[in-house]
Amino acid sequence: MSALAGWTSHSFTAAGFTHDWYRRGSGPAVIVIHEIPGITPKVLRFAEEVVERGFTVAMPDLVGVAGRGPSKGYLASSFAKVCVSREFSTWAVGKTSPVVGWLRALGRHLHAEVGGPGIGAVGMCFSGGFALGMMVDETMVAPVLSQPSLPLPAGDRRGVDLGLDPADLAVVVERASQGCQVLGLRFTDDRAVGTRFDTLRNLLGEAFIAVELPSSSPSDHSVLTEQRDDASVEKVLDFLSARLLGDGAGLG
Numbered sequence: 001m002s003a004l005a006g007w008t009s010h011s012f013t014a015a016g017f018t019h020d021w022y023r024r025g026s027g028p029a030v031i032v033i034h035e036i037p038g039i040t041p042k043v044l045r046f047a048e049e050v051v052e053r054g055f056t057v058a059m060p061d062l063v064g065v066a067g068r069g070p071s072k073g074y075l076a077s078s079f080a081k082v083c084v085s086r087e088f089s090t091w092a093v094g095k096t097s098p099v100v101g102w103l104r105a106l107g108r109h110l111h112a113e114v115g116g117p118g119i120g121a122v123g124m125c126f127s128g129g130f131a132l133g134m135m136v137d138e139t140m141v142a143p144v145l146s147q148p149s150l151p152l153p154a155g156d157r158r159g160v161d162l163g164l165d166p167a168d169l170a171v172v173v174e175r176a177s178q179g180c181q182v183l184g185l186r187f188t189d190d191r192a193v194g195t196r197f198d199t200l201r202n203l204l205g206e207a208f209i210a211v212e213l214p215s216s217s218p219s220d221h222s223v224l225t226e227q228r229d230d231a232s233v234e235k236v237l238d239f240l241s242a243r244l245l246g247d248g249a250g251l252g
Contacts, residue, residue, distance in 0.1 A: 003041060003067035007059070014105030015098065017087060021106065022059040022066065025051035028116030028244040030142070031058045031107055031134075035125035035222060037078035038064020042225035043124070046233065050122070053237050054245060056114045058106060062087075062099065062127070070226065082126055090126075091151050093161040096168050100133035104140075111139045118142065120240045124224060125149050125192070129163040135172045135180060142243035144236055145184040145200075146223050149192040159194025162203075169203075176207035183239045184208060185223040185232050189215035211235055 007022040022039070024047075032047040034040070039059055044067065051057045059066075063085075064078045083090050087099040107119045120142030121131035128148025134140040153159035162169065176182060182204055186193045200208045211232055213223065220227045224236065241247035 003044060012102075012106055012109065015101030017099060017102045019102065020061045022061065023056065024048070025054075025056045027054040027056055027114065028119065029058060029107065029110035029114050030055045030120040030122065030240055030244070031060065031103060031110075033060055033103070033121065033123045033127035033130055034062065034064070035127060035225065036063070036082060037070055037074045038068060039066040040068065040070050040225065042228065046224050049233065049237065050240065053241055055120070055240065056110065058110055060103065060106065088126065089151060089163060091154075091158070093151055093157055094165055095163070096133050096165045097130065097150065097163060100130050103130055104134050104137050107134060107137060107139055116244060118244065120144065120244055122146065122224070122236060123148065124222065132162060132172060132182065133164055133168055135175050135182075136168050138175075141180060142240050143182050144239065145182065147186050147190055147193055147221055148184070148196055153192060153194030156195075160196065160199045162196060162199055173203050176204040180207065181239075181243070182208050183211070183236065185211040185213075185236070187213050187215040187220040187223065187227070189218065190221050192221060209239070
């Protein structure tokens with residue numbers, strides 16, 4: 001049986017890009033954006049838990065082979081593709097990755113179909129900050145940033161940067177001041193995250209909800225998948241439910 005059994009495959013074109021994406025479930029839309037190397041079995045497991053909470057889940061297939069498990073070679077090849085693709089602002093500071101425009105359009109497309117108070121998104125690793133960039137659209141009401149790692153934190157200047165151009169960042173700050181909460185998750189010793197959580201606290205204030213886990217190993221990185229923390233997964237699901245289903249008042 002295919003690892004993606006029960007999911008329907010679609011193609012979507014917007015902002016100059018075309019990507020396949022996978023869909024399952026019903027209810028308000030949540031876009032689950034995979035980490036490197038791609039839609040692995042553990043990313044898929046997390047996405048299915050979001051479906052079970054009562055959401056229409058969309059999984060964009062941005063890089064890699066959907067359903068394939070991670071390996072050193074696979075990680076390296078996917079990382080190389082991210083680094084050279086014009087869709088991802090891997091190194092530049094103060095710049096929104098072009099693929100965020102595609103994700104915003106997908107979110108609007110789904111929201112127009114399924115309705116609800118808005119949409120959510122969960123970004124991970126290289127895609128962690130994409131959910132923040134999607135806040136430019138008012139339809140985004142439940143952004144989740146798990147170990148946001150772009151731009152790659154080579155040096156202090158990149159380590160503090162949120163991967164957004166100034167105009168997008170201004171909208172994000174304004175929406176946070178109006179009550180749009182942002183949930184972030186990381187392991188405390190994860191160098192890939194840099195000092196972005198300090199930036200988020202300074203800019204968003206109480207609207208930024210930080211889940212910070214003590215690292216038990218230098219390799220701790222993927223909070224929701226490879227080094228999964230079950231309590232953190234539940235916090236994400238509760239956050240999405242509170243923002244999109246009216247189930248509770250939120251986290252804080």
